[in-house]
Amino acid sequence: MTTTTAPRFNLFWFSSPQTFYPLAGRLIPWFIGLAVILTLIGLYISFAVAPTDATQGESYRIIFIHVPAAWMSMFLYVVMAFWAAMGLAFNTRLSSMMATAIAPTGALWGRPTWGAYWVWDARLTSELILLFLYLGFIALQAAIDDRRRADKAGAVLAIIGVINVPIIYFSVKWWNTLHQGASVSVKGSSMATTMLWGMLIMALAFWMYSIAAVLYRVRTLILERERRADWVRELAAQGRLK
Amino acid sequence: MTWGSWDAFWSMGGYGLYVWGSYAMVVAVVAIEIWQLKSRRRAADNEVKREHARARSSA
Numbered sequence: 136m137t138t139t140t141a142p143r144f145n146l147f148w149f150s151s152p153q154t155f156y157p158l159a160g161r162l163i164p165w166f167i168g169l170a171v172i173l174t175l176i177g178l179y180i181s182f183a184v185a186p187t188d189a190t191q192g193e194s195y196r197i198i199f200i201h202v203p204a205a206w207m208s209m210f211l212y213v214v215m216a217f218w219a220a221m222g223l224a225f226n227t228r229l230s231s232m233m234a235t236a237i238a239p240t241g242a243l244w245g246r247p248t249w250g251a252y253w254v255w256d257a258r259l260t261s262e263l264i265l266l267f268l269y270l271g272f273i274a275l276q277a278a279i280d281d282r283r284r285a286d287k288a289g290a291v292l293a294i295i296g297v298i299n300v301p302i303i304y305f306s307v308k309w310w311n312t313l314h315q316g317a318s319v320s321v322k323g324s325s326m327a328t329t330m331l332w333g334m335l336i337m338a339l340a341f342w343m344y345s346i347a348a349v350l351y352r353v354r355t356l357i358l359e360r361e362r363r364a365d366w367v368r369e370l371a372a373q374g375r376l377k
Numbered sequence: 378m379t380w381g382s383w384d385a386f387w388s389m390g391g392y393g394l395y396v397w398g399s400y401a402m403v404v405a406v407v408a409i410e411i412w413q414l415k416s417r418r419r420a421a422d423n424e425v426k427r428e429h430a431r432a433r434s435s436a
Contacts, residue, residue: 182386186378193390197399204403239413243406344407351414358421362428371429376422 173340
């Protein structure tokens with residue numbers, strides 16, 4: 136049968152669903168806790184510490200969720216494409232499951248990002264395309280019955296779609312858009328320090344939430360796909376699936 | 378940052394609907410995702426249980 140001792144410093148030990156499942160289960164409460172704490176700190180800074188913006192008044196206060204949500208929608212796409220590519224290259228079960236688990240959370244951050252006021256602006260349009268890429272990935276995988284073929288087709292779509300991420304990022308530079316330019320870049324920030332801190336802490340909070348959500352979803356996917364495997368049956372028999 | 382009163386806080390300098398609407402949108406999508414995560418997990422748990430019962434009855 137399987138060995139129970141983990142070889143040290145071997146990442147591949149956790150690349151099998153059987154070993155990753157309990158690990159993810161142990162990690163989830165920590166990421167939820169961090170997400171809650173960081174959200175509370177972030178909201179406090181956003182509404183009680185950060186000053187009124189000189190030009191945009193109080194309306195600017197949406198940036199504390201708007202910018203982190205936009206970052207998450209782009210970054211999660213790249214992470215999803217990475218796992219999809221890993222699954223395609225190494226045929227590892229968990230990689231494709233990770234990609235599949237990330238897609239809905241990525242789409243979630245895409246939705247509030249482009250928000251209620253719609254114009255055919257380069258930034259908004261490219262972000263809308265990102266949302267369609269997420270939805271297309273989910274729909275394509277759902278449409279193919281054979282799991283391996285579904286993973287492969289999804290992976291190809293995800294990888295091709297990566298081209299859209301730099302387009303979103305640079306859209307405010309390349310085209311003359313309604314959306315304001317980047318306030319934060321590698322060279323520095325044009326914002327008040329407390330505003331920047333509020334944004335960064337909220338971004339971290341969104342990160343922690345997204346990791347927890349993805350780990351939770353990947354555990355469900357593992358159960359769905361491996362429910363006939365011996366190790367799942369053993370855990371079920373012992374009542375240790377949670 | 379001092380708001381002076383709760384009214385001033387909720388009105389957000391006249392952008393109350395826009396600012397609080399955006400935050401409500403995030404709360405709503407996160408709540409929907411958590412609900413979806415939980416219901417899908419419950420369905421998977423039931424599938425595993427069914428599989429387990431089937432394996433037991435055939436053994």
